[in-house]
Amino acid sequence: MLEIKTINTLEEINELKRQYFEQTTAPLDGMWHFGFVPTSSHFGFYEDDTLIGYCCINADGYMLQFYLSPTADIQARELFTLIAEQNSLVVDSIQGAFVSTAEPHYLSLCLDNSTSFKVNALMYQQVAPYASESASGLDLTLANQDQLAEFVEFAVSNIGASAQWLSEYFSYLIKREELWGYWKEDQLMATGECRLFDEHQTEYADLGMIVAESERGQGIATRVLIRLVSIANERGLVPICSTESGNLGAQKAILRAGLKPLNRIIQMEFDHQ
Structure with a gap:
């Protein structure tokens, strides 16, 4: 049985954060992920009391990260849609999400549930x-x-x-x-x-x-x-x-x-x- 609970200390999800960054295809924006994310509300996903994923929502109701372990029984799309459609009793009201094109799994889930989107920022990297x-x-x-x-x-x-x-x-x-x-x-x-x-x-x-x-x-x-x-x-x-x-x-x-x-x-x- 899946349960969604509030995460009280970010140390609880250190390993999941590591897995999250490992699946990205390019470095993520530092201000977003190391400035805004830590001050957002975090929610853990549990199956039989085992932590198998998390998401975080900022004060404006926008999701900033979403991760579900490949070992989870529930499908990521099913869980994400439940949250996006505001059918969770734990996660606060959610309006949308910020996601980068360097986060393909999270981006795909956002696209499945979006009615509109726009480019917020360009991410640059030295290549030579x-x-x-x-x-x-x-x-x-x-x-x-x-x-x-x-x-x-x-x-x-x-x-x-x-x-x-x-x-x-x-x-x-x-x-x-x-x-x-x-x-x-x-x-x-x-x-x-x-x-x-x-x-x-x-x-x-x-x-x-x-x-x-x-x-x-x-x-x-x-x-x-x-x-x-x-x-x-x-x-x-x-x-x-x-x-x-x-x-x-x-x-x-x-x-x-x-x-x-x-x-x-x-x-x-x-x-x-």
Whole structure:
């Protein structure tokens, strides 16, 4: 008999998470899977008190991961449809899902239950060593804790994110030596992130950047990314990154830095009729 129960600690599903990442065809987006997923609600699937799968739902009612062990008696499509059609008494109301094209099993289940979908973001990866005679990387400086307030104020002004969230996030990156800055005349003009994975995707580095609005369109984004690609390669890592489907400026910069858009993150809407 199948039971769905709330997962209280993520350590309970460590082995299932490992299996989940093993079946992906490309590295998954770091912010989605190591930033948003841990703060979402997790639900375990049990057969005769044995944990055989899980899913997670964010606060907006969108599924972010779904995994069922091949040893399970129940069919994945049957279980997924039960949840998607809101017939579970345990899983909260669900509107749809976010899924990447690098997660073929999960993607197939989402497609079976979707009424509409759209591309949310493009996922990039380095596939060959970068070589260009037209652009060089900027001289980035590793951030320190004394500069935290400056980095937070910069990001709030240029992307409008929550100051509290940014303070916690940047502090974490600074402690791990994964945040850099580019200054011009003592003014912070760009930030760069080279985030390392502690598990599952340890051969990759996830890149991120913010450029001051006043400096955009001058090639700074490309040069920040080129330097971040070099930092990743110097550590023997393959750089990846992603950007929103409508951010054409960032897409051009990423391509110029030598990364290719091999996969997509898709937003699915489910039918509740």
